[in-house]
Amino acid sequence: MAKISIVGAGPGSQDYVTPIAKKIVQNAQVVIGAERALCLFGGDIKGEKLKLTAKSMNATLSQAIEFAQKGKSVVILSTGDPGFSGLLRTFSKLVKGRSVDLEVIPGISSVQVCAARLSISWDEACLFSFHEGVSIEKKEKLAEAVKEGGVVMLLPDSKNFSPAEVSKFLINRGVDAENPVFVCENLTLSDERVVNSTLGEVSGGSFSSLCVMVIKPSP
Numbered sequence: 118m119a120k121i122s123i124v125g126a127g128p129g130s131q132d133y134v135t136p137i138a139k140k141i142v143q144n145a146q147v148v149i150g151a152e153r154a155l156c157l158f159g160g161d162i163k164g165e166k167l168k169l170t171a172k173s174m175n176a177t178l179s180q181a182i183e184f185a186q187k188g189k190s191v192v193i194l195s196t197g198d199p200g201f202s203g204l205l206r207t208f209s210k211l212v213k214g215r216s217v218d219l220e221v222i223p224g225i226s227s228v229q230v231c232a233a234r235l236s237i238s239w240d241e242a243c244l245f246s247f248h249e250g251v252s253i254e255k256k257e258k259l260a261e262a263v264k265e266g267g268v269v270m271l272l273p274d275s276k277n278f279s280p281a282e283v284s285k286f287l288i289n290r291g292v293d294a295e296n297p298v299f300v301c302e303n304l305t306l307s308d309e310r311v312v313n314s315t316l317g318e319v320s321g322g323s324f325s326s327l328c329v330m331v332i333k334p335s336p
Contacts, residue, residue, distance in 0.1 A: 118218045119185035122192045123199045123208060125224015126154040129327065130305035133225045134158070141222060142192055147184045149177060150194030158194065169193075178204075178211050185217055198226040202246035202272050228270055231301040231329040234311055237268060245271035251278040259283075260290040266334040275326035283330060284320035292316060299331040300324050 122141055127133035139161050142148055146164040148155070155166060169177050178193070185191045195203035199221050212219060232239035243262040245255065251274055262269050273280050280300050288294050294317030302310045302325040314322070316332075 118216050119182070119188075120190070120218040120220060121181060121185045121208075121212075122190075122220040122222060123195055123203075123205055124192050124222040125198045125203065125226075126150065126157055126194045126196050127225045128197055128227040128230050128305045129153070129157075129303070131157055133230070133305050135222075135224060138222055138224060142194075144190065145192040146189040147181070147191045148194065149181050149192070151196065154194035154196055164190075174207065175211065178208055182212060182215060182217055195224070198224045198229075201226045201228060201244070202248045206249070227301075227304050227327070227329050228272070230304040231270065231299075231331060234301055234304070235299055235331060237270075237331070239268070239270060242268040242270045245269065247274040247278045248272050256286060257290075260287055260292065263287055263292055263296070263332050264290075268334070269332040271330050271332075273324075273328065273330055275324075280319050280324045280328065280330050281322055284316040287332070288316055288320060293335055294320075296335050297333045299333070300328055301331070302328045304329065 124138045124141055134157055142158045142161045143163060148162045148164060149167045149169050151169050167177060181191050181193055193204060193208065197203055199205040205221060245259055273283055294315060296316045298314050298316055298319050300312040300319060
């Protein structure tokens with residue numbers, strides 16, 4: 118049976134790329150990923166390299182299946198961890214019903230790094246990702262989770278639901294503007310920044326597209 122490996126590329130720094138990820142990439146005949154992910158493995162890629170973009174997503178992933186069915190070893194790089202706002206969900210839908218054996222190699226998610234930076238035990242946090250759609254239903258669930266008083270960690274969408282828009286939405290839903298918020302930008306990179314603020318202040322701010330937002334209960 119054809120086999121494809123989806124490999125977690127980590128949050129951005131080469132220091133957070135796992136040894137097993139490097140090993141699998143080094144042995145692959147075809148490596149597919151976004152430009153940022155491919156750059157992380159520049160010296161490890163020995164085979165053919167294919168760039169993955171939002172516009173070419175389905176076509177390129179279908180091409181990955183074709184390569185695998187022809188007997189080539191194929192790796193698809195997924196930023197962070199494939200299972201959290203990564204390529205696993207998208208690719209699993211595409212590969213459903215086809216004779217392909219899928220191997221998932223976990224990576225370090227920006228959410229994990231964010232929790233570490235803030236010394237949060239994130240096993241009880243409510244997690245949200247708005248990278249794959251910003252529906253009103255999901256936004257309302259976010260507001261409910263914040264009002265319930267637990268720690269909420271989310272990946273905003275820089276275009277459709279930025280940290281500023283998240284904050285405005287929550288305030289409009291009755292959450293106190295003084296509610297504590299952290300925005301962790303560019304985690305593990307040289308320009309990493311952790312902002313300790315409030316919903317009201319963040320509602321007027323501008324942040325990197327590479328960020329994690331953490332909303333804590335009011336004291």
